[in-house]
Amino acid sequence: MVNADLTCMPFDTIFTDMANGFFSGRNGSDQLSVFLTAVALVLAAAASVISEEAARAAVTAVAAALVAVAAFRMLSMNTAKRRAENEKFLSFLRSFSSTTEEKARKKARKEDLKTHAYFRCPECGTECRVPRGKGKIRITCPRCSHQFIKRT
Numbered sequence: 001m002v003n004a005d006l007t008c009m010p011f012d013t014i015f016t017d018m019a020n021g022f023f024s025g026r027n028g029s030d031q032l033s034v035f036l037t038a039v040a041l042v043l044a045a046a047a048s049v050i051s052e053e054a055a056r057a058a059v060t061a062v063a064a065a066l067v068a069v070a071a072f073r074m075l076s077m078n079t080a081k082r083r084a085e086n087e088k089f090l091s092f093l094r095s096f097s098s099t100t101e102e103k104a105r106k107k108a109r110k111e112d113l114k115t116h117a118y119f120r121c122p123e124c125g126t127e128c129r130v131p132r133g134k135g136k137i138r139i140t141c142p143r144c145s146h147q148f149i150k151r152t
């Protein structure tokens with residue numbers, strides 16, 4: 001005769017359950033929090049090599065504040081707001097990388113203009129790239145095969 005039928009649970013299952021209970025409904029880790037933590041770590045490392053007392057204290061304080069914000073975001077129950085913040089952060093990163101890309105493309109184009117000329121096909125508007133310094137040339141459009149004469 002037993003009082004209750006208990007199923008034995010391994011310890012780590014109990015721990016996982018507790019952790020899941022704690023983090024369920026909370027925002028958890030996202031890219032913005034990871035980024036904030038990473039910046040905090042860099043600042044903390046930088047602070048350790050700063051010799052001036054006041055500057056070191058200031059950098060350490062900023063690092064601590066970033067960790068606090070990251071922790072707050074991870075534990076936050078307002079997941080919608082946190083997700084919106086993370087989205088904003090990600091789109092900011094994307095815009096930054098596209099500006100850099102655009103600059104690189106513009107620079108490459110500027111370099112290229114020294115040796116090549118660009119003409120638009122009068123028929124279909126396709127841009128045709130031809131070498132400079134050839135004098136009068138007949139250009140054949142790669143798209144519609146229309147031929148037109150240009151001087152480079």
Ligand SMILES: [Zn+2]
Pocket residue numbers: 121122123124125126141142143144145146
């Ligand atoms: Zn064309």
